[in-house]
Amino acid sequence: MKEAIQNLGKKTVGVVNYAGGAAILFVKTIFWIPVPPFFARQTVQQMVKAGVNSLPIASLTSFFIGVVMAFQSAYQMHKVGAEIYIPSLVSISMTREIAPILTALVVAGRVGASIAAELGSMKVTEQIDALEALATNPVKYLVVPRFLALFIMLPVLTVYADVIGIFGGYLVSVYKLGLTHSIYIKMSFDPLVQKDIFTGLFKTLIFACIISTISCFEGMKVEGGAEGVGAATTRAVVVSFILVIAADALCTMVFYFIT
Amino acid sequence: MIEAKKVYKSFNDRLVLNELSLSIQKGETLVIIGRSGCGKSVFLKHVIGIIKPDQGEILIDGINVSKLSSRDINRFRMRFGMVFQGSALFDSLAVGENVGFGLIEHTKLSRKAIAARVEESLELVGLKGIQDLKPSELSGGMKKRVAIARAICIKPEILLYDEPTTGLDPIMADAINDLIIEMHDKLKITSLVVTHDMTSAYKIGSRIAMMYQGQIVQAGAPDEIRNTQNPVVRQFITGSARGPITDIAFKSLKDVERG
Numbered sequence: 001m002k003e004a005i006q007n008l009g010k011k012t013v014g015v016v017n018y019a020g021g022a023a024i025l026f027v028k029t030i031f032w033i034p035v036p037p038f039f040a041r042q043t044v045q046q047m048v049k050a051g052v053n054s055l056p057i058a059s060l061t062s063f064f065i066g067v068v069m070a071f072q073s074a075y076q077m078h079k080v081g082a083e084i085y086i087p088s089l090v091s092i093s094m095t096r097e098i099a100p101i102l103t104a105l106v107v108a109g110r111v112g113a114s115i116a117a118e119l120g121s122m123k124v125t126e127q128i129d130a131l132e133a134l135a136t137n138p139v140k141y142l143v144v145p146r147f148l149a150l151f152i153m154l155p156v157l158t159v160y161a162d163v164i165g166i167f168g169g170y171l172v173s174v175y176k177l178g179l180t181h182s183i184y185i186k187m188s189f190d191p192l193v194q195k196d197i198f199t200g201l202f203k204t205l206i207f208a209c210i211i212s213t214i215s216c217f218e219g220m221k222v223e224g225g226a227e228g229v230g231a232a233t234t235r236a237v238v239v240s241f242i243l244v245i246a247a248d249a250l251c252t253m254v255f256y257f258i259t
Numbered sequence: 260m261i262e263a264k265k266v267y268k269s270f271n272d273r274l275v276l277n278e279l280s281l282s283i284q285k286g287e288t289l290v291i292i293g294r295s296g297c298g299k300s301v302f303l304k305h306v307i308g309i310i311k312p313d314q315g316e317i318l319i320d321g322i323n324v325s326k327l328s329s330r331d332i333n334r335f336r337m338r339f340g341m342v343f344q345g346s347a348l349f350d351s352l353a354v355g356e357n358v359g360f361g362l363i364e365h366t367k368l369s370r371k372a373i374a375a376r377v378e379e380s381l382e383l384v385g386l387k388g389i390q391d392l393k394p395s396e397l398s399g400g401m402k403k404r405v406a407i408a409r410a411i412c413i414k415p416e417i418l419l420y421d422e423p424t425t426g427l428d429p430i431m432a433d434a435i436n437d438l439i440i441e442m443h444d445k446l447k448i449t450s451l452v453v454t455h456d457m458t459s460a461y462k463i464g465s466r467i468a469m470m471y472q473g474q475i476v477q478a479g480a481p482d483e484i485r486n487t488q489n490p491v492v493r494q495f496i497t498g499s500a501r502g503p504i505t506d507i508a509f510k511s512l513k514d515v516e517r518g
Contacts (some may be wrong), residue, residue: 016486039365122349125345125347126343126344126345126347127347127348127349127350129304129309129347130341130343130347130348130349131307131349132307132309132336133307133336133339133341133343134336134360134361134364134409134413135332135333135334135336135337135361135365136333136360136365137329137333137363184480214339
């Protein structure tokens with residue numbers, strides 16, 4: 001019993017330490033963003049890595065989800081003769097929920113893992129110490145460009161995923177379910193209001209903060225060589241996934257009550 | 260002048276530096292010897308302010324390193340060049356960018372002037388014309404020499420070397436020793452070298468200090484160390500498996516086994 005309480009205490013201290021460490025890194029990142037020098041080249045490089053290079057996987061996943069949503073909703077709508085509402089269902093679900101969360105999870109898996117592994121390798125090979133020895137703040141040089149890249153590119157990727165997902169629904173609805181091109185466009189975009197797009201995009205900014213902070217935090221606290229890098233990469237993805245989904249639930253609740 | 264006064268440092272309840280006191284005169288090459296894991300590299304990182312002591316102070320020309328603000332410490336670090344054990348070259352940058360990193364990030368020198376300084380530094384270490392290669396394309400010895408070029412490129416007043424000859428073949432190790440002597444003679448800089456390679460220590464050191472159990476147990480000219488009667492230093496410099504260092508380690512192991 002005593003051992004169980006001790007373990008619980010240790011775990012709690014561990015979680016509090018972790019949360020505190022990540023929060024401190026987040027605050028430091030925000031602090032260093034407006035302070036010169038601005039590492040524009042590094043930020044653009046990271047935007048290409050995080051955004052442009054994630055386009056194929058973000059496109060594929062949102063396209064297939066759009067197709068699946070159209071088919072799945074057709075299965076139910078057909079019973080009540082309401083197939084005409086399939087485009088609205090696809091477009092609203094995509095912009096409000098599916099595209100933001102799906103893109104965030106894809107980016108957490110692809111980019112978050114890569115950030116944790118890269119910074120972790122730099123840590124174990126003393127490259128981060130070398131940066132400090134060369135009078136360069138590692139948070140400013142390494143974390144800020146990655147944070148900004150995700151903060152800018154995740155909403156862009158999400159808009160792109162919205163369009164591709166709706167296009168997936170279009171292909172199914174027009175070529176398989178018999179809706180016309182003009183009906184699909186009208187029923188997709190008429191019920192879509194600014195709020196749907198805004199709430200979806202607002203969430204992506206929070207997701208971007210979570211993914212970049214957790215991945216950089218995990219990378220920069222790696223210890224113990226290759227094994228440590230592997231463990232940090234796994235933790236970065238798992239913690240990002242959990243926090244993104246939790247933040248999504250929280251945002252959805254907040255938006256439900258305030259709008 | 261570098262002065263360490265009663266420095267203590269622990270990691271996870273393990274005391275690494277235990278009331279360590281040491282002074283290094285301007286222009287001398289002091290070699291710190293000691294077993295792996297005895298805290299030599301930790302001390303080096305204290306000198307440049309990457310690690311802060313739990314107690315005690317490190318003074319560089321009377322300035323307490325651990326009391327400097329983050330802005331001042333970066334300006335202060337431009338007085339140092341550091342060569343890391345594993346070279347710690349930034350693998351995302353080419354050799355030229357690595358060598359010129361400090362100048363690119365912290366000076367207003369023109370690209371042309373930086374390129375000239377990079378070339379000059381690489382020439383000093385005998386590696387002219389490799390600016391465009393990536394660190395992954397270099398051998399271990401070349402990496403070490405590029406790391407030395409990076410350290411001297413900013414024209415530091417103090418050079419810190421962490422195990423400069425570890426992992427190199429004897430011929431390459433001797434070439435690095437010659438290079439360290441050459442750097443000292445040509446640039447008249449203060450050097451602090453951490454090593455457990457006695458051939459290297461005798462060759463490059465104007466003074467040698469032995470670190471044991473987080474303290475300096477003896478410091479003196481190479482000949483004093485060579486002829487020492489101190490049993491701990493004697494065991495280390497002769498590389499004997501039996502003696503006070505291993506007896507204590509063996510006794511501790513037995514104590515652990517007995518519980």
